[in-house]
Amino acid sequence: MTRQSINPGRVDWSGENPGIYLKHSAEDENYCVLSLFFRVVLSPYGKGHAAIVLAAPDADKGWPDETNFIITDNQRMMRWIVDGWVTRMPTFIGRTGLQHMSWLNLDSVEREPGDLKSDYREILRGSGVTLEMHWMDMGEPLPVEVTVENSATKAHEMYSVFLEAKSASISVNGSRLAGTVQSRQFFGRSMSTAFLAFSETWVTPEHLQE
């Protein structure tokens, strides 16, 4: 296969999309916490920020009964991304909490990038919630280009730069969520379930456009 310099597909959205998935123990089949952060710089619905936190992924309740919420400054854009992307990701498929999470308004987001090696934080505030996502002990940046067959959604092509974080934590209103980072297979490599993802672009190929 040779490169096609100008991708004929439709650029859907572009930005940053890091995540942290935690388990109580390595033997557990399912994650006990699923979280994703979004800094979207280009989409048909404008720009925006968001974080999804499912600390009770199989519960049919949202915040504050359970720590299941999405917090965003662009609800329309995130409704589109949740429906088109997040619900198709294997980690999120079938998780009841995704359908029942509360939609919260985001007032501010603050990035503390540190040295990009030992320490990186995104801090979001709004609707009475302060969420801190903290990635630590990062590896070298790994450029990826993903075909539809290899992509998480099975419907898009994707470009990104991943940095695995060997440890990570999530705190909501000062309380750290239970669980620890594990390792998983990622394109034939063993990598952490916590990762930064910069310069991420999702493209719908011509043959899959409606």
Place this chain on the structure above:
Amino acid sequence: MPLAEPITPGVVDWTGENPGILLKNDDGSFAAMALFFRVAWSPVGQGQVLLLYASPDEAEASAEAPNLMLSDNHDLSGYLLENFIGRLAAFRDAPAFTGLTHLVAQSVHTSGDPMSHRYSETVSGEGYSVELVWERLETPRALELMPDQVGSGIHTMYTVLVPAQSAQIIVNGRSLPGKLGTRVQAGFETTTAFLYFSETWIIPPVDESRE
């Protein structure tokens, strides 16, 4: 389109945003040149850098038409100047390249929407406010370019290009003279005003770069 092997071989040099505006005189020479960098990852950290040649043909420019770098990360300015801008012939070969004034950016403000009509970056500091304005924006396109298709000549590069049909460089409220030209990138004719998002520069392994 992405290749079947999902991990691109090579070392990431830097990644982020890299829009620009190149204004030309009637004779085709550059009247003013500007690049903006919003770097999400580099070996010297994150940061934002504006490169402005308001007087491309002057090694010693006036305060009214300065040649400067405005940055919130001094190390990043130096890294980009040496490893990236210095490889772009249009910038490296201009007399302005050797006479840049380095200033601290005190604020950077983005406005507009890259999938709408207008987008701008305003960088201010040490007595200067430089606004880059892109208008009449086109549909975004994802590009995958090889070393022989990029200005640096040494990188594999992914990016999202949003061409603009109209643009201005405004320095302390004064719009710099010059007009947009055309250029060809990977066989695609576009303008000299461009937004580039999610741009990743990768130094390929030696054997691949020789292919």
